[in-house]
Structures are given as structure tokens and as C-alpha cells.
Amino acid sequence: MVSRTSSFALNELIQSLHAVKGGNCDIKNLSRGCTVYFPVFVDGAMLSMGDMHMSQGDGEVSFCGAIEMSGWLDLKCTVIKGGMKILPAIGPSPLNVNPIFEIGPMEPRYSEWLVFEGISVDEQGKQHYLDATIAYKMAVLNCIHYLSQFGYSKEQVYLLLSCCPCEGRISGIVDVPNAVCTLAVPLKIFDRDVTPPKDMEHFAKGIYTVKKDCCISVEGGAVPLDPRLGK
Structure with missing residues (x-):
């Protein structure tokens, strides 16, 4: 003015x-x-x-x-x-x-998002006390690294995050010493599915089946919550 x-x-x-x-x-x-x-x-x-x-x-x-x-x-x-x-x-x-x-x-309004988190610890592992700028930078870098696995170059993702209607938020400054920022990317802007594969657990090493409807006994081992489940 x-x-x-x-x-x-x-x-x-x-x-x-x-x-x-x-x-x-x-x-x-x-x-x-x-x-x-x-x-x-x-x-x-x-x-x-x-x-x-x-x-x-x-x-x-x-x-x-x-x-x-x-x-x-x-x-x-x-x-x-x-x-x-x-x-x-x-x-x-x-x-x-x-x-x-x-x-x-x-x-711009969307209903489906993929959200990336960053905290105020930089790439070298140095902690910056409640620095939301560092936290947001790390959320952006995490997003770039992830989306570059879907056929995009890191430079393309970097430019995309400047022009697409992504949502950046300061999600937490209460838990000292780290600030927490999140970056939410709308899924509808992509021409392919960029969400984590639904069957990715089958490719994980050391995967084990979690017993359902059970609790852990003090004597060790899984014990059915309802005795009828063990029959």
C-alpha cells in the first residue's frame, strides 16, 4: 500500500x-x-x-x-x-x-489425501528446537522421496508440490523439542494409484500372523478371550 x-x-x-x-x-x-x-x-x-x-x-x-x-x-x-x-x-x-x-x-476442496509427516530434525540428524520450517521441509522431502517411486522424477514432484493444491499444516508444537508438520497431497490429481499397495505385507520379511480375538496371558502365549474360540 x-x-x-x-x-x-x-x-x-x-x-x-x-x-x-x-x-x-x-x-x-x-x-x-x-x-x-x-x-x-x-x-x-x-x-x-x-x-x-x-x-x-x-x-x-x-x-x-x-x-x-x-x-x-x-x-x-x-x-x-x-x-x-x-x-x-x-x-x-x-x-x-x-x-x-x-x-x-x-x-480447492478434496476428500481423499495422502499425508506425509516431518519433524524438526534435518537430513543430517541435527535437531532444531520447535523449528516448523525444518519440520515442513522434512515432510516435503519425505513426500518427494515417496512419490518418486511411481514414475516421477524428484524434480517433477518438487515442482508439483508448488502448483498442486496440497495442504500444509503445523500439526504439533506442544511436544518439545520437535515441531511436527504435515503435508497432505490430494489423490485425485494423479493419473495412477499412488497409495501404498494393499498387498505389500506379503512382500515384507519376517511377517507373522497376528492371532485375533486373543489376549496375552501372564504365563505367556496367546489366550482366547472367549473359551469357545479355542474349540
């Missing part, structure tokens, strides 16, 4: 790629029908938008991997008098603030 009276708005040095006042809204769920609430600090503030994507994955992990598109935006802008008191600005400083938005009806 820019302004005719920008001496207050620009009194801090900005070294990031994107603006800190409403920038970095590179979010796949921020699409048609959304409502976004921006804080405004100066009279005559203006608004600009761009970088539209046809499809994007959470994190856009390959940096510029989303599917770019041309288009036009139909916006409705409303000034909410006293809105800063209702929705107080939150950020490291009074100017570095983050918007609030309501998701519209046009976000």
Missing part, C-alpha cells in the same frame, strides 16, 4: 522482498469471494494487487512454482470507520501488521 503522506508509513527500512503492510498474502485459499481486512495508518492510502495464480500448493516450496495466470480483479473497497479499534493491528511493530481474511467459496 502506498500513500500521498508516506513519511510516517515509510519511516522504517524494509529489506524484505514483499511489503510488510499487507504483503506476503501469497495464499492459495485467498481467492474469489474472500473478504480481506487491512489496517490503514495514513490518509489517502492506496491499494495494489497482483501475482495471480491458477493453482498453488501451501508453501509454494520451489519459490516460483505456482501456475501463473493473467486476469483481472473486481474489488469492492470499504473504509470501516473505527475499524482499528475493533480489529487491532497485530505485528512486531505498529507498521509490520498482518491482515485478516475470510475464505471464499472458491477454494
Whole structure:
């Protein structure tokens, strides 16, 4: 956002790629029908938008991997008098603030997913205390390694995770010292079955049959829960 009276708005040095006042809204769920609430600090503030994507994955992990598109935006802008008191600005400083938005009806929605987990331990085995970035990176690497077994190169999977509507989540930061992130990939985007084979247990070494409807006796061995099962 820019302004005719920008001496207050620009009194801090900005070294990031994107603006800190409403920038970095590179979010796949921020699409048609959304409502976004921006804080405004100066009279005559203006608004600009761009970088539209046809499809994007959470994190856009390959940096510029989303599917770019041309288009036009139909916006409705409303000034909410006293809105800063209702929705107080939150950020490291009074100017570095983050918007609030309501998701519209046009976000991608799937019902079947394959989910990969990562924790904040890197490839060298070094632990990073509650580092969700490392955890998400490891979830992405686990996904790349797995899907590359189905005829895709690792580079193809890497690019796919930037442009497909995958779901990235911080699944746990409570169990110190490891943060847990998950990456869910929708199954419907593939032209083949990428789920683990249903008969894969037959190929495992040392497989044994688990006795059903039994409990373990203190004397050792499996004992039927119901005596009639032993007949």
C-alpha cells in the first residue's frame, strides 16, 4: 500500500522482498469471494494487487512454482470507520501488521489425501528446537522421496508440490523439542494409484500372523478371550 503522506508509513527500512503492510498474502485459499481486512495508518492510502495464480500448493516450496495466470480483479473497497479499534493491528511493530481474511467459496476442496509427516530434525540428524520450517521441509522431502517411486522424477514432484493444491499444516508444537508438520497431497490429481499397495505385507520379511480375538496371558502365549474360540 502506498500513500500521498508516506513519511510516517515509510519511516522504517524494509529489506524484505514483499511489503510488510499487507504483503506476503501469497495464499492459495485467498481467492474469489474472500473478504480481506487491512489496517490503514495514513490518509489517502492506496491499494495494489497482483501475482495471480491458477493453482498453488501451501508453501509454494520451489519459490516460483505456482501456475501463473493473467486476469483481472473486481474489488469492492470499504473504509470501516473505527475499524482499528475493533480489529487491532497485530505485528512486531505498529507498521509490520498482518491482515485478516475470510475464505471464499472458491477454494480447492478434496476428500481423499495422502499425508506425509516431518519433524524438526534435518537430513543430517541435527535437531532444531520447535523449528516448523525444518519440520515442513522434512515432510516435503519425505513426500518427494515417496512419490518418486511411481514414475516421477524428484524434480517433477518438487515442482508439483508448488502448483498442486496440497495442504500444509503445523500439526504439533506442544511436544518439545520437535515441531511436527504435515503435508497432505490430494489423490485425485494423479493419473495412477499412488497409495501404498494393499498387498505389500506379503512382500515384507519376517511377517507373522497376528492371532485375533486373543489376549496375552501372564504365563505367556496367546489366550482366547472367549473359551469357545479355542474349540
